[in-house]
Amino acid sequence: MKFISLLGATGSIGTQTLDVIRDHPDLFRLVAFSVGKNINLARKIIQEFNPELVSVELKDDYETLKNEFGHSIQFTYGQAGLIDVAVYKKSTLLVNAVLGSVGLLPTLQAIQAEKTVALANKETLVTAGHLVMELAKRYRVDVLPIDSEHSAIFQCLQGEQMSEIKRLIITASGGSFRDLTRDQLQNVTVKDALNHPNWSMGAKITIDSATMMNKGLEVIEAHWLFNLPYEHIDTVLHRESIIHSMVEFQDSSVKAQLGTPDMRIPIQYALCYPNRVALSNTKSLDLTEIGQLHFQKMDQERYVCLKLAYEAGKIGGSMPTVLNAANEAAVAAFLNEKISFLQIDQLIEKALERHNVIKHPDLESIKAIDSETREYVNSLI
Ligand SMILES: NC(=O)C1=CN([C@@H]2O[C@H](COP(=O)(O)OP(=O)(O)OC[C@H]3O[C@@H](n4cnc5c(N)ncnc54)[C@H](OP(=O)(O)O)[C@@H]3O)[C@@H](O)[C@H]2O)C=CC1
Numbered sequence: 001m002k003f004i005s006l007l008g009a010t011g012s013i014g015t016q017t018l019d020v021i022r023d024h025p026d027l028f029r030l031v032a033f034s035v036g037k038n039i040n041l042a043r044k045i046i047q048e049f050n051p052e053l054v055s056v057e058l059k060d061d062y063e064t065l066k067n068e069f070g071h072s073i074q075f076t077y078g079q080a081g082l083i084d085v086a087v088y089k090k091s092t093l094l095v096n097a098v099l100g101s102v103g104l105l106p107t108l109q110a111i112q113a114e115k116t117v118a119l120a121n122k123e124t125l126v127t128a129g130h131l132v133m134e135l136a137k138r139y140r141v142d143v144l145p146i147d148s149e150h151s152a153i154f155q156c157l158q159g160e161q162m163s164e165i166k167r168l169i170i171t172a173s174g175g176s177f178r179d180l181t182r183d184q185l186q187n188v189t190v191k192d193a194l195n196h197p198n199w200s201m202g203a204k205i206t207i208d209s210a211t212m213m214n215k216g217l218e219v220i221e222a223h224w225l226f227n228l229p230y231e232h233i234d235t236v237l238h239r240e241s242i243i244h245s246m247v248e249f250q251d252s253s254v255k256a257q258l259g260t261p262d263m264r265i266p267i268q269y270a271l272c273y274p275n276r277v278a279l280s281n282t283k284s285l286d287l288t289e290i291g292q293l294h295f296q297k298m299d300q301e302r303y304v305c306l307k308l309a310y311e312a313g314k315i316g317g318s319m320p321t322v323l324n325a326a327n328e329a330a331v332a333a334f335l336n337e338k339i340s341f342l343q344i345d346q347l348i349e350k351a352l353e354r355h356n357v358i359k360h361p362d363l364e365s366i367k368a369i370d371s372e373t374r375e376y377v378n379s380l381i
């Protein structure tokens, strides 16, 4: 039995993680979880899964739930609450499905508490991948990818030697605007941007997918997870999201992982690793039904965010922290209809240009750079 702590239980990855746990009561038990502001769904999760610890974002919601449920459940809140859930004594595995760099501290604390970390929260690795991976190595803790591309690569690498990798090939659907030119992006709306062709996901990652920043964040995520230089991490546009990513080896042989676009599959792989078990209500992949798979060269002039991410990743140090914080602030502004779609990459570029890189930023520097960058971007809006 694996005892699970879940950060971001009310989100897209969070609710699909609950589906996986629900499907295997013999394998998993949810002992602790966090939500943000959706306490109606939190109530339902408490009633169904009977956890021991629950964290909410706001103090008022904490008081409300504490009054409702009494002492049978422990409640906590805020940033400290996320950490309480991450290090909960009974849990053996943390699923980090919270949104944004707020997931960094709980990840670091979970590693220090020797919990296995199943990571969906890519911003954590983008903002401070060096700290996370160094700590994981020191504490001999597994960081298992949930992101579909990284799960695919991780699956391709089973039984292989890392030294024999030639390159990783990360696939990208192209997002909601893949058939538009850059000029045609002038007047696109939030509603248009949220219409992803293949995946149903939270709002922020759906916008990242439309700007191609999602692939940029994933390139940096892959750099840290698989310890490879950026020159060995490629991306390719693949409209169908059937090949979730590939690995080319020294002999030019390529391994790919395929499947229907269903995040429960990589979530369950991380939860069960190194085993595989059946998953209810999954559709077997029928390639004859799909007929054709398409691939296109990635155009970094069209997808400016991808270019910025490669540049920030290669410069390294504190630059990816700025990239991530500027992106989080700009995407939030776009979702609130305060800026246009094309202003997202313009704001990120400005934030990167003015930043003086720190080569090996410690946690305090990362926290300071993250909040300073958000303030700067917000001041421009
Ligand atoms: N969705 C997907 O298919 C994929 C997602 N990912 C990554 O997984 C992560 C989660 O994405 P997704 O599930 O789509 O996001 P959602 O927006 O659907 O969910 C985010 C979750 O985080 C909670 N949350 C947000 N901000 C805070 C905060 N400040 N404090 C506490 N809790 C907070 C939300 O709570 P509430 O709603 O209660 O306010 C919710 O539970 C992201 O890093 C994303 O890039 C990676 C691959 C695929």
Ligand SMILES: CC(=O)[C@@H](O)[C@H](O)COP(=O)(O)O
Residues within 6 Å of the ligand: 147, 148, 149, 171, 172, 173, 174, 175, 199, 205, 208, 209, 210, 214, 215, 263
């Ligand atoms: C499901 C998942 O892992 C997402 O990160 C997905 O990859 C988004 O699709 P894009 O390929 O459009 O970014």
Ligand SMILES: [Mn+2]
Residues within 6 Å of the ligand: 147, 148, 149, 218
């Ligand atoms: Mn992905």
